Amino acid sequence: MALVTTLATILKTYEYSETSKILRLLTRDHGLCSVIAKGARRPKSRFGGLLEPFTDGVATFYTREGRELHTLSVFELRRERQALGRELMRYAGAGLLTEIALRFAPAAADKELFDQLGRGLDRLLEERGDLETAMLEETWKLIVHLGFAPNTECCSLCGRAVTTGERTQFDLTGGGIICGRCQPQAKNLSLRELSSTAVAELSALVRGGRGDGRPLESAPAQRDLLRDFVAYHLADYQQLNSFRFLEERLR
Template identity: 30%
Template sequence: MTSRRLSTEAVVLRSMRYGEADRILHAITPEHGRVGAIAKGARRPRSKLGGRLEPLAVVQLELQRGRSDLMTVVGADTVAVHHRILTSHAALESAQRACHVVDRTCVPDEPAARVHGLLRSLLALLDGRPDAAHEGLQLAFRLKLLYALGLQPALGSCVRCGRHDALVAFDDAQGGAVCAACRSGAVSIDPGSLAFMIEALGAPLQDAPSAPPAVARQVHRAINGLAAEHLGVDLRGEPS
């Protein structure tokens, strides 16, 4: 029988005002995947929860399961804060976009230790080096996120015939590059974009390659196509 009370580390993905004094949050946890919870009275001046549940915060949550999908926050202790991210528009935007895609792609009650660790690594990088925020880093994060969720695009050979050269398109349904002879129905992709994806997947986040605009557009399209085809989610919208 599932315990009705749980304690877990969590990264707060988003937090919304609810009612007169409550707050609803989504967070990613290692053991329980994405969780939704209500923090009752969190917006009252004397609440002990208060600013601990803001987006990007890493907290140790004490949660109580109820009858609805939303758990109840009964306690929260700060594990890590990322004050320097807030001083840089680029770093803050990058962190918010990363939280958005994690919120969209992860589901409740499925362990997500790799995703949780990946997001923590990105936030620590941006907090330590706010100037590290660039589009290549965001794309590298998303590629690694898909990999953590079990989606590793085939980039070194044609997913239809196995050919290793003349890779000219990307097949979302098959999950990888295709050659000129097999390209029917696939979307064109340049060698530079495939090379970026290979390098980004193989390098640590702090060494993410830069992505020129044309490469970024093609890689975003491939990532969005994979997410839509295999996860059933639309990543095209960005957080406001």
């Protein structure tokens, strides 16, 4: 049995028995971990009321070789982000970032991913500009970090740089744009028409975003594209729960 201490972000919590909680953590030094916080649901628990999603802390737990579920010993609070729950867009965005981390983080520790998730959650908490832009920018940062950057500069088939105003489509399966000339031979792909504004805004999103908090002109198209891109590339054609949540409420 080894004792591990690491920075951790709580991604999700589950009630377990009458008194305990299971936490899914993204840790800085050990990747994704599941821990059980025994007694955490008791009113006078030594963990207090801190064990909620989006919270950062220093987690100390016992690991045992071959076990998937570790026993949490201490969770020292570093940053709680409960205020995310006060506004739908902030909460939905945080849910999206944590769901992506939970489902697609690599098994090995990824310190940059951990730090990026923290920056994204902080931004959603503090953003004063357009929240949907912040959500799209921070989500693309995670996706690009995970190695799924779409090709937005050149045609995926012929490699030609697409000119402004050219009729452009986005190939969801290949994950890149298709120029006007190549579209006739790309009929069997899952194509999505994108305006030149949408292509330019997607290109900026993939490069880290403009960061100025202004709303995107193509926001609805970007939301649909992000949802479907994640489904096609990362999630075996399944929509993420957090997108479903967001869309039900935006309707």
